[in-house]
Amino acid sequence: MKSPVKKAELAPEVKLLKPLAPIRRFDVFAEWNRLKALKELGFTEDDAKAYGLAVAKVVAARKFYGHRIKYKGATKAFVEGRTKEKWWEKLASAAEFDEKIVNRMGRDFYEKVFSPTIESLYEQGKKYEEIRDTVRQEWNKLLKE
Template sequence: MTIKPKAPVRRFDIFAEWNRIKGIKELGLSPNDAKAYGLAVAEVVAARKFYGHRTKYRGATREYIEKGEGTPWWRKMASPEEFNEKIIERMGRDFYENVFSKEIEKAYGEGKDYMEIRDSLRNRWNKLLRK
């Protein structure tokens, strides 16, 4: 039996997951911080693309980077609960845990670039919704 997503998989979803994995593997973040980090990075990039500015992220980043203290910028923008709601529950926990996350983590581990996998995976998964 093929596990299908409950909703179309977006580039945003893949980018948030890619950065969640990066948060754990490269930045040494806890799983919960990595969820907040992944979602916050995706929100920042989406805001830049669609609105041309950095939204609420700008000051939080400067404070955290320049002073090396305070609340990490991603915690001011997102939470693990939001990641669960906006990414995992939206596409379905079963699909997320058994297909989505595993395939993205595999691509990440193989050293692939986000840009080279985002559309091929997304298109394949979204075709399942049409069947």
């Protein structure tokens, strides 16, 4: 017996979105700090992107090169209104976040998969250290298929 549903009435095929490049801890950390800047510090979207990338750069520099950057307490001073200096603007920009994080993994993947997933984990109260590796595993496996 022929199906009463015509082919045109079926849902379109769902395309599995996968990243264009491997997802790094750096990517997850930058996004995590972008969300923190938006939700906890009250930053604008552009400032949050720059802040997220700048924090990731500072931590990476400390880890890989032993550099200490002199911005300890600078974010708190800004949030409390004791300074107008946005230290993160010296290290990163929203455009650079888009280039090094969003475009690297693919805008579609970032907007539809990566960012919503990280935001959900953030909203659930997870700690970055809990999710930084596990969240990347499945996405990075997709690149090998």
